Amino acid sequence: MAVDGAVLAPVQPRSRSKGGGLWRYILIRLLLIIPTVFILVTTVFFLMRITGDPITAALGGRLPPEQLAQRIHEAGYDRPLIVQYLEYLGNVFRGDFGTTVTDRRPVTEILLQYGSATLELSIYALIVALVISIPLGLIAAYRRDRWQDASLRVMAILAYATPIFFAGLLLKLIFSVWLDWLPVSGRGSTRTELLMGGIDTPTGIYLLDAIRLGNGAAIADVLQHAILPAVALGLLTAGVFLRLIRTNVIGTLGQQYVTSGRSRGVSEYRLVTKHAYRPALIPIITVMGMQIAMLLAGAVLTESTFEWKGIGFMLADYLKSRDFVAVQGIVVMIAVVVAVTNFLVDIIAAFIDPRVRY
């Protein structure tokens, strides 16, 4: 194409603060977290209080009425709702999510103790999801509308349609019970759990702790226990990622620079994995960040299926004992984690792609 000098815009003087747009974007995005978290905390608080106080819900019928009234008074649940709400907001702001009714533990302590288990599971699941979805997504995009694409898409829908706990139960049935290859549940065998208890300042991430111990048997044991939960949670996520990668890579494969690359003799493999895949990464990363919320919800179900003692397992446990202070604390904490993760993902996307900043 001939360049016509006359139509070129006059050169603009470069603005002095080169990264100003990015910092402004980060700041705005950071400020946007506050209303999101605030709305969720408010909604959850009022919803949970509409039908009564948490102490009656947890212990009603098990304690005599006088004792119940005394505990309600001690906890301050007989004061006006608005006073309780303001106090709760203040507490959450200081990082205090309340004390559980049934076993009287601070929710923060529960989160610290079990959060690492959920984190470990989520990381494994994410690895499984990426390892499965990236190559398959690229194949589906490259062989678009052929049989490979069709079967991969059906597989992705099937992964989505299978409830995570059913997938977990099937995996357990096949690999633990019938084939007897892998352990049924838990994060480690009794021996490993005992070893873990003996460490001072544990990270709570069993694999790291096992590596620090330098105990080969413990490392193998921890990994064996992690395989089934990670695959169950990872498969569901992989289905979503696969479709995402397929759609976006189809978009970039149709671009003219790919055709021009092909005409210059760039190999098909390189065209797909570099030319088409790299630019498709930005929307993929953004949507993957939004999937963190889904991953956490999936973790609740996976942990219950495999008795993986993380946040989700505890949440289900407290739900059963009707301890709504604990439930509220855990739900609010997850809301904060989701909001912060979405923020981080947006920032990463902004760093990769200047077009995102405004």
Place this chain on the structure above:
Amino acid sequence: MSIPDSYDEMPTPQTSVLAATPVRRKRWTERVPVIKELRQSVGLQRGMLITGLVITLLFVVIAVFAPLIAPYTWAQQQTADGHSFGTQQAPNALNLLGTTVSGFDVFSRVIWGAQTALLVIIAAIVCSIFIGIALGLISGYFGGWLDRLLVVVADAIYAFPSLLLAIVMSIVISRGQSTLGGGIMATAIAITVVFVPQYFRVIRSEVVRVRAEPFVDSAKVIGVPTTRILLRHVLRNSTRSLPVIITLNASEALLTLAGLGFLGFGIEATAAAEWGYDLNRAVGDVTSGIWWTSVFPGVAIVLVVLGVTLVGESLNDLADPRLRLRRRAGGRKKIAAATEGAKACDALSDRRESK
């Protein structure tokens, strides 16, 4: 042809020729959402759509005729003449798919579970459509502070894990207790709250687009009442993406229901049959190798979600001209032609975007 000197010399357009081709009124097969797409689909997409429709229809038929199909009720532990089933029995002549840990007939519970699932899905979708459409219309049409507030709230709820929100809602509604009607309604309302933001966002963005159309302005000018503008001029033109969202949400509603049931927050075994709850009770069975209590309700969930999702996916693809496969005029190689057509379309729209 020379350019006329004045407008008087311009020929008057003959409108009578237009009458020669009367506007054909579209047949009903071209207007009813799913049937329209079924007609225009081709090849692989048609296969997916038909498979989805068949599974979904089968599910609805089983749900409606559950009392006729199921040999026993969902909470029956013995035959009518008092012969007890026994617990955790393997599939046999009396109990085609075996019995559960509580001695219920698995086959009957799977069949009755379809009814529960259908009721919850319908209740949840009807509620969320009405609330979502009403909010989206008002928010999108009038704008202002209410619009901004609703958008922020909807975004906050949308970003949150839907299962956790449904758990909170079902605590609120039933305090964890559940009866037949109450349990179904509580679960449906819990799912509704999760889905309202989705309908709200879709309807709102459509309304914002339609609001700027000239026909809305002209309706305002000639003094059409606001409610009539909202319902007739704006709403009628804002619902094109609803069928896709409804089908996709139906499958998500079913998964949420099963998730709630699995966590023990759905519907009690004696109140109604619910697949998620049955899977919850089957966790212990799996460890001792009893497979029939978990596999059958699980497969039921997978099949229904698969069917509904296939319908939704196909509708979504068919609604997008770039993804839609096309029939070649009189040709045989349908798919090849379709991919070529789609490629041409891609190239076209790429050029349009780059302009």
